[in-house]
Amino acid sequence: MNLVIDFHGLFKSSTIVFLSRGKRKLGYNSLQELSGLFLNEKITEDLNKHAVERYLDFPRYLGAKINSAGFILPSDREAETRVKIFVGEV
DSSP states (O other), X not given: OOEEEESSOSHHHHHHHHHTTXXXXXXXXXXXXXXXXXXXXXXXXXXXXXXXXXXXXXXXXXXXXXXXXXXXXXXXXXXXXXXXXXXXXX
């Protein structure tokens, strides 16, 4: 089974989705630039969510168990020292 996901919901991206000949064409339930006309599966786009959370709605729709996105910045003493020097704290 071929699945094509349109994350953008624009005319250009929906045209590519259409031309891909995928059996399942998934995207946002939107008629922005008529993109919804090219899809046969649609999800609601919640613009109050961060873009990463909106994009995670696609795998959630497909059955993945995702609670939330994690934005992790690793800690590195050398990098921290360079930042402190850069901002004039050292």
